Amino acid sequence: MRSLILLALVGLISAAVHQQKLVWKESDRIKMIRNGQWSAYLEHKREMRAVAPNVFGSLTQNVNDFEDLEYLGNITIGTPDQQFVVVLDTGSSNLWVPGPSCKTYCSAKHKYQSGQSSTYVKNGQSWTIQYGSGDASGILAQDTVKFGATGGSQLAVPKTTFGVASHISSDFKNDATDGILGLAFTSLAVDGVVPPLINAINQGLLDQPIFTVWLEHRGFLDNVAGGVFTYGALDATNCGPIIAYQPLSSATYYQFKVAGFALGTYSHAKSAEVISDTGTSFLGGPTSVVAGLAKAAGATYHAADETYYIDCNATPSPLQITIGSNVYSIQAVNLIVPISKTKCAFAAFPFDFGGFGPSWILGDPFIRQYCNTYDIGNKRMGFSQSLQK
Numbered sequence: 001m002r003s004l005i006l007l008a009l010v011g012l013i014s015a016a017v018h019q020q021k022l023v024w025k026e027s028d029r030i031k032m033i034r035n036g037q038w039s040a041y042l043e044h045k046r047e048m049r050a051v052a053p054n055v056f057g058s059l060t061q062n063v064n065d066f067e068d069l070e071y072l073g074n075i076t077i078g079t080p081d082q083q084f085v086v087v088l089d090t091g092s093s094n095l096w097v098p099g100p101s102c103k104t105y106c107s108a109k110h111k112y113q114s115g116q117s118s119t120y121v122k123n124g125q126s127w128t129i130q131y132g133s134g135d136a137s138g139i140l141a142q143d144t145v146k147f148g149a150t151g152g153s154q155l156a157v158p159k160t161t162f163g164v165a166s167h168i169s170s171d172f173k174n175d176a177t178d179g180i181l182g183l184a185f186t187s188l189a190v191d192g193v194v195p196p197l198i199n200a201i202n203q204g205l206l207d208q209p210i211f212t213v214w215l216e217h218r219g220f221l222d223n224v225a226g227g228v229f230t231y232g233a234l235d236a237t238n239c240g241p242i243i244a245y246q247p248l249s250s251a252t253y254y255q256f257k258v259a260g261f262a263l264g265t266y267s268h269a270k271s272a273e274v275i276s277d278t279g280t281s282f283l284g285g286p287t288s289v290v291a292g293l294a295k296a297a298g299a300t301y302h303a304a305d306e307t308y309y310i311d312c313n314a315t316p317s318p319l320q321i322t323i324g325s326n327v328y329s330i331q332a333v334n335l336i337v338p339i340s341k342t343k344c345a346f347a348a349f350p351f352d353f354g355g356f357g358p359s360w361i362l363g364d365p366f367i368r369q370y371c372n373t374y375d376i377g378n379k380r381m382g383f384s385q386s387l388q389k
Contacts, residue, residue: 020088091280
């Protein structure tokens, strides 16, 4: 009996809360808009979809576009640590990083070396992931994955299966990331691979089966502190108390229902399926609704860029999103995105899913205004006021 009690206590002591700091990097979308390259890039994507409609018309994870990634974190893989910079992405479920056989578009990226890790276990199964733009492929491997950088506080998750990429598409060539760490559910994962965070929960490594995301306001400075992911607990330092929880309508993405959207004189009081996605730098929604919101905010659509532009000094009414019985207001500071000192974008883009699934992506503007708590155990989302000014 004493030994059983001791084992139980060890289990309790070993569970933990882990905080992972983020770095904010300006998205490729904003860089290309500023440099006048965005419209040509969009045309290239349309041409690619026309050439290969069977590939780009039916996507496994079709809300992710590489040019939208902004918030990055450090992880390590293997023993001793091999360090990587990844997107911590609630809109996908697989972890992958480049391997030594990845030559094209991988020259500037860190590569996982299985022969240098004493905890590596061969898997060898092939995998391919097709995103909203771009793709990656390679073989699976198993090793210890640690959330956080070497020398700091780390959450170590042994026996984690992940992808070692031998190919990544050109979308990743100039990106600041090495790969993507998906934080959504196993049901969304390609090949049913258990995501690292779900693996950590299954192994009892966290105090609670939750994580909280707090994102800092963005500005012109690049490569600066971007926020904090708190695994295993609420973030009481950067976030207020939970205003309300909303049950997930689908435990694939972090998908739930909203009752409507409104801004100034425009309102759209119709229930919609949405997802919370840390990997999308704007809000995305149906073309007609986004157009109504943008017009009420005083933004003007530029068709070639598929972007709404707005006066940098504008003070639009808050965007109000009704979730359950609560109204969540996104202020102008999170709705107006600086492109340059004289050019700004309205932080919403037309997004027509074209089938079953979410009709809205609640990306970084929503998460910067309200901390999002992803309650994996109870399959629900919690929302709390960000305490930043």
